[in-house]
Amino acid sequence: MNYSSIIENRIEQFNPNEIIVARKLIVEELSGVPETAFFKALERMIRQNALVRISKGIYCRPKKTRFGVIQANEKAIIQYFTGNNKNGMIIGYRLYNNKGLTTQISKTTELYSNLITEENKMVRNISIFKLNMQMEESTVKMIEAMEILQNCKQIEDLNSRVFASYLKKTADNYSNEAAMEVLGRMKYKKSTIAFLENILNHYGVKNTLSRFLSRTSKYEFPKMEGIYEITH
Secondary structure (H helix, E strand, O other): OOHHHHHHHHHOOOOOOOOEEHHHHHHHOOOOOOHHHHHHHHHHHHHOOOOEEEEOOEEEOOEEEOOEEEOOOHHHHHHHHHOOOOOEEEEHHHHHHHOOOOOOOOOOEEEEEOOOOOOEEEEOOEEEEEOOOOOOHHHHHHHHHHHHHHHHHHOOOOOHHHHHHHHHHHHHOOOHHHHHHHHHHOOOOHHHHHHHHHHHHHOOOOOOHHHHOOOOOOOOOOOHHHHHHHOO
16 A cells, blocks of 8 residues: 555544544554655645645645535534544633623634644634643633633723623632642733632632732732722
């Protein structure tokens, strides 16, 4: 069997519209195939309409229907790179909207994913940022909180009441272990960490966030008293 047949047979095992990452495939399953032969085979399959290039290095077998050819949609791409929060998560305006913090939406969907090797990658209108950690429910919630706290001043049409309620839920669900894991691997502003510490202290939740802060520095962040006043 020649290289072309090996490659085509493997590609045909993917379900229609299932995401195919070329680098992952050749490293994990087709390491004995020369890269030149591998990518030539993919180009040939594209010309034959047996394969579709979604983005650089990312492909899918198109689904053929009586109405025409259907490619993998945004939902399928997000599902692949997040794996229902096992491999990544949605951030940005899609996250803010999901939490009810704003009704505004963005043309670009933003994700964190541990399935990419580059620092960031664009796949159609989806911007994916590299995540160097494994995902669990507690770490997902912590990253969501840090993203929202860090960007709250820039969120258009922020619903103050929902935001105040979200801060209370963040305190109620706080995991110091998850916070140490996230802050040990991801870069967030000191002022954002101080903001979270202030929220937790306001609700009497024990934490060790001070290890990331300087006692001699003053950090600018929204004060809980001001947030509370806005909602009443």
